[in-house]
Amino acid sequence: xxxxxxxxxxxxxxxxxxxxxxxxxxxxxxxxxxxxxxxxxxxxxxxxxxxxxxxxxxxxxxxxxxxxxxxxxxxxxxxxxxxxxxxxxxxxxxxxxxxxxxxxxxxxxxxxxxxxxxxxxxxxxxxxxxxxxxxxxxxxxxxxxxxxxxxxxxxxxxxxxxxxxxxxxxxxxxxxxxxxxxxxxxxxxxxxxxxxxxxxxxxxxxxxxxxxxxxxxxxxxxxxxxxxxxxxxxxxxxxxxxxxxxxxxxxxxxxxxxxxxxxxxxxxxxxxxxxxxxxxxxxxxxxxxxxxxxxxxxxxxxxxxxx
Numbered sequence: 109x110x111x112x113x114x115x116x117x118x119x120x121x122x123x124x125x126x127x128x129x130x131x132x133x134x135x136x137x138x139x140x141x142x143x144x145x146x147x148x149x150x151x152x153x154x155x156x157x158x159x160x161x162x163x164x165x166x167x168x169x170x171x172x173x174x175x176x177x178x179x180x181x182x183x184x185x186x187x188x189x190x191x192x193x194x195x196x197x198x199x200x201x202x203x204x205x206x207x208x209x210x211x212x213x214x215x216x217x218x219x220x221x222x223x224x225x226x227x228x229x230x231x232x233x234x235x236x237x238x239x240x241x242x243x244x245x246x247x248x249x250x251x252x253x254x255x256x257x258x259x260x261x262x263x264x265x266x267x268x269x270x271x272x273x274x275x276x277x278x279x280x281x282x283x284x285x286x287x288x289x290x291x292x293x294x295x296x297x298x299x300x301x302x303x304x305x306x307x308x309x310x311x312x313x314x315x316x317x318x319x320x321x322x323x324x325x326x327x328x329x330x331x332x333x334x335x336x337x338x339x340x341x342x343x344x345x346x347x348x349x350x351x352x353x354x355x356x357x358x359x360x361x362x363x364x365x366x367x368x369x370x371x372x373x374x375x376x377x378x379x380x381x382x383x384x385x386x387x388x389x390x391x392x393x394x395x396x397x398x399x400x401x402x403x404x405x406x407x408x409x410x411x412x413x414x415x
Contacts, residue, residue, distance in 0.1 A: 111137040112162050113145045113197060120149055120158060127191025127203045129153050143318075148206060155206035156190060160199055164318070169193065169200040171241050172317050175292075178240065182233040185226055187313050207313040209303040214340045217353045218309025224357025226311040227297065227332060231325045232362055234292025238322055246321040252285050255378060258385040266388055269403070276381050276410060283374040288324040289365055295319045297328060298335040326368045329358065330375030334383070338376060338409045373413055380406040 121132040130152030138146040138157070145160040161169050173189045180188035187204040194201045212219065259277040263270040294301075296319040303313045337350045358364070384406040391400050 111139075111145050111147075113160055113199065115145070115147065115158075115160070115196065119196065120147060123158065123194050123196070123201060124149060124151055124156075124203070126194060129156060129190065129203065149203070155208075157187075157204045157206050158201065159204065160196060160201045162199060164200065166193075166195075166200050168246075168318075169202065171246060172320070173202055175237070175241055175246070175317060175320065178237065179230070179233055184230050184233045185311050185313050186317070187315060207303045207315075209312040210306045211299060211303060213299060215299065215304075215336050215350070216309055217350075219304050219311075220336065220350055220353035221357035221360075222304070222310040223297075223302065223332065223336065224354040224359075225361050226314065227294070227328055228358045228361035230294060230314065231291060231328065237292050243322050251321075251323055252280060252283065252378070255382050255385070256281060258389070259381060262385050262388040265392055269384075269388065269407075272407060272410075273381075273384075276377065280374075280378055280381060283378060284367070284371065285324055288326060288368060288371070290324040291322060293321060293323050293325060293328040295321055295323070295328065295331060297332040324368075324375070325362075326364070326371050326375045327378065329355075329364075329368075329372060330377075330379040333372070334376050334379045334406075334409060338380075338412075339405060342408070342412070377410050377413060380409045384410075 115135075117132065117135055120135050124130070124132050129149070132149060132151050134150040136148050138148055144162050144164075147158040149156045149158050170193055173193060176186050176188045179186050187207055189202045189204055191203055215223065256277045259273045259280075263273040263277075266273075294314060294317060296316060297314070301314065301316045302311060303315065304310065305312050332354060333351050337347055337354065341347055341350070355364070384403050387401050387403040387406065391403070394400060
């Protein structure tokens with residue numbers, strides 16, 4: 109069970125009271141956390157999620173909380189924090205609304221169309237945010253300079269991946285980034301960060317903005333297609349069909365520029381390289397939960413584009 113810091117019912121009740129959530133009825137630890145301690149808290153006002161950020165610095169958590177509140181006000185389907193930032197054992201703590209829905213491992217047509225629309229809505233709704241939330245307060249790992257540096261770094265630790273990482277880094281160094289339409293991006297659109305309505309398949313919430321930052325919109329498109337299509341099936345006919353559902357949904361809200369459309373495959377590969385590096389880094393420095401995903405899944409996706 110991924111609870112790294114134990115909180116008593118009394119301690120949770122005190123934090124709930126400070127967030128004006130009413131009396132606590134029941135608390136239960138959530139096993140899904142990889143980096144953070146998470147509790148589901150039933151209160152008089154309904155269910156909430158308590159998140160204790162184990163490793164994040166206070167200013168980053170504060171910036172993400174502010175970002176989520178602004179996006180929620182602008183109509184993006186996110187879970188905005190409730191109450192003010194609190195601290196336990198010098199670690200930042202926030203409450204979020206509990207969103208009840210499903211998290212399918214493989215997304216349906218309705219899931220993908222809705223996700224496409226919601227990602228485009230996120231991009232459009234993030235307009236002007238760089239003036240409110242400084243880029244340095246958010247993650248910028250998705251930018252090419254950082255991706256290439258991470259690839260070179262991991263190549264030094266994993267000789268079995270060295271040639272692959274350096275070859276793909278060279279390919280990515282030639283992929284355009286400057287001048288592409290961009291702004292706020294989520295940068296981590298994997299199925300475990302998405303909650304869907306079990307009835308109509310629509311997106312109920314996009315979760316976990318820890319890797320959000322500013323960059324080309326097509327990077328988010330690449331991440332979503334990698335995570336929700338290319339990692340779920342190796343059949344090319346099915347891949348093209350499922351990718352089409354997502355892209356049609358996206359373009360219902362925001363039409364891709366010709367240069368973006370031409371770069372979808374390179375940015376799927378960039379997303380795969382970025383997550384390959386993250387998984388290798390996690391192998392070297394396991395999280396407290398010990399969860400390490402297979403990096404070879406990402407190698408296979410990149411290789412599949414070479415033939």
